[in-house]
Amino acid sequence: MLSNLNRSLADNYCNIEHVIVVDGNDLSTLPAELAANATVIASARPIGQAAARNLGLLIARGEWITSADDDDWLYPHSIDKRLDAIHRQPGVLWAAGYCTDDLKNDPAIISSGHCLAGDVWRAWPSPHDSIPLGPTTLLVQSALLKRVGGWMGLSQGEDIGMMIAVTSTAPGVLIPEYVYHIRLHVGQMTKTTWFDDLELLSRRSAWERGQSILSQTHSSSSVPLIRKRIATL
Numbered sequence: 001m002l003s004n005l006n007r008s009l010a011d012n013y014c015n016i017e018h019v020i021v022v023d024g025n026d027l028s029t030l031p032a033e034l035a036a037n038a039t040v041i042a043s044a045r046p047i048g049q050a051a052a053r054n055l056g057l058l059i060a061r062g063e064w065i066t067s068a069d070d071d072d073w074l075y076p077h078s079i080d081k082r083l084d085a086i087h088r089q090p091g092v093l094w095a096a097g098y099c100t101d102d103l104k105n106d107p108a109i110i111s112s113g114h115c116l117a118g119d120v121w122r123a124w125p126s127p128h129d130s131i132p133l134g135p136t137t138l139l140v141q142s143a144l145l146k147r148v149g150g151w152m153g154l155s156q157g158e159d160i161g162m163m164i165a166v167t168s169t170a171p172g173v174l175i176p177e178y179v180y181h182i183r184l185h186v187g188q189m190t191k192t193t194w195f196d197d198l199e200l201l202s203r204r205s206a207w208e209r210g211q212s213i214l215s216q217t218h219s220s221s222s223v224p225l226i227r228k229r230i231a232t233l
Contacts (some may be wrong), residue, residue: 050158094172097179112176118169121210127203135159157202164210
């Protein structure tokens with residue numbers, strides 16, 4: 001599956017650095033052709049997805065960052081299309097699309113087009129509701145992703161927390177394209193008996209992160225207005 005993902009990354013015109021973080025396994029388990037053509041971090045000690053992705057972000061050299069699980073793949077020119085959308089929309093710092101899995105398409109809760117900071121969070125009424133956007137469809141400016149703290153330090157739902165932080169901090173664009181495919185299999189975390197134990201808490205953590213960011217933004221944006229009124233008086 002990881003080899004399939006790697007081949008799908010190659011189906012883009014832009015230059016791509018493939019950073020692979022091996023979580024809880026020996027480097028020898030990685031296919032030789034992948035190790036030779038990627039930047040690799042390996043930890044025999046399981047560190048979890050949040051830590052793995054944040055370490056990958058640390059050593060990645062590109063201006064734009066996206067992430068993918070080893071058992072998924074990208075649609076042809078997935079990164080090209082998102083990068084092109086960014087270049088055509090001055091001021092945006094992220095681009096996303098829609099995703100599919102083996103059974104269905106993304107419900108596309110948010111319509112494609114320009115997104116103001118906070119639009120994604122506002123489309124998510126509560127942690128109990130469906131997530132408005134697939135986190136793995138995001139292509140994000142590296143500097144922005146580092147500024148918001150990368151992926152949340154959670155045992156699951158870390159990608160939702162990242163998505164909410166990024167989209168609540170900066171404007172972006174959602175393209176009307178399928179860019180990411182999730183492969184379903186029995187080994188997935190979502191198939192475990194314990195997955196639901198912390199899922200709602202993880203979503204709540206992400207949801208409240210967005211609420212906090214937007215509350216701070218609203219408060220800070222109102223300060224110059226108050227000062228201007230005082231000066232006028």
